[in-house]
Amino acid sequence: MKPLREFDIAFVGLNPGVHSFQYAIGDSFFDNFEEPKDFSNCVVSVNLTLDKKSNFFLLKFEIGGKATVTCDRCGELFEMQLWDDFNQIVKLVENPEELASSEEDPDVSYLLKTESHLNVADFIYEFIHLSIPMQRIHPDNADGKSGCNPKVIEMLEQMNQQAKENDNPIWKGLDKFKDN
Numbered sequence: 597m598k599p600l601r602e603f604d605i606a607f608v609g610l611n612p613g614v615h616s617f618q619y620a621i622g623d624s625f626f627d628n629f630e631e632p633k634d635f636s637n638c639v640v641s642v643n644l645t646l647d648k649k650s651n652f653f654l655l656k657f658e659i660g661g662k663a664t665v666t667c668d669r670c671g672e673l674f675e676m677q678l679w680d681d682f683n684q685i686v687k688l689v690e691n692p693e694e695l696a697s698s699e700e701d702p703d704v705s706y707l708l709k710t711e712s713h714l715n716v717a718d719f720i721y722e723f724i725h726l727s728i729p730m731q732r733i734h735p736d737n738a739d740g741k742s743g744c745n746p747k748v749i750e751m752l753e754q755m756n757q758q759a760k761e762n763d764n765p766i767w768k769g770l771d772k773f774k775d776n
Contacts, residue, residue, distance in 0.1 A: 600628055603717035610648050617644040619720065621661070629721055635728060637664040640678060642720050653714070655684040657723050665732045669752070670744035674734050680727040684719055 605617065621640040626633050640661030647654040658681045665676045685704045692706035699706070707714060734743030742749055 600715065600717040603720065604713040604715050605646065606713050607646070607648060607653065608712040610646075612648050612650065615646045615648065617646065617716075618642070619644065621720065621724065625717075626721070628717070633725075635663040635665045635676075637662075637675070638724070639663075640724055640727075642723075644716060651688050653686045655686060655716070655719070657682045657684070657716075657719060659723055659727045663728060665728065667734050667744060668731055669733050669742075670748035672734075672745050672748075674743065676728065676732060678724070678727045680723070682719075682723045682726070686714060 603619065619642040621638065621642060623636060623638050626638070638661070640659060640663070643658040643660075645656040645658075647656075660679050662675050662677050664673050666672070667674055683703060687704060687706050688709045688711075689706050690709055692708050737743050
């Protein structure tokens with residue numbers, strides 16, 4: 597049995613128009629891919645809307661859920677809420693490899709006209725990764741203070757203060773050019 601078969605959409609039997617699909621994604625989904633992930637405890641729901649046209653499909657992926665990530669500021673784990681949506685166009689063509697190599701638009705994919713199924717697992721994998729921001733920092737608490745570990749924040753502030761005290765006097769005269 598082919599892995600990720602549940603992500604195959606048999607589009608040949610679908611009438612033209614809008615069709616909806618839902619997928620529940622957990623950590624086991626990512627085991628099917630070689631790239632290591634930098635998050636854990638992933639619980640994501642994907643709502644896919646496929647608008648079938650005569651020679652192409654308009655896909656809209658809505659990603660929602662949560663994942664545990666490491667805070668870039670304090671180094672502790674926290675649960676990050678995920679939400680994003682992505683659009684993808686899949687064109688049915690005679691020569692998908694040739695068009696894919698010459699096309700530079702990442703929002704357009706090509707599929708051989710004789711195919712009968714579209715597997716959306718790679719799209720889901722990519723879009724979940726794109727839903728997680730590059731910079732991951734604890735959100736602020738209800739009182740407006742950082743959600744990071746207070747001991748780490750205190751150490752960072754001390755290090756910042758020490759760096760200011762140890763500024764090299766050679767560079768002092770250049771500070772006036774900093775904002776120009």
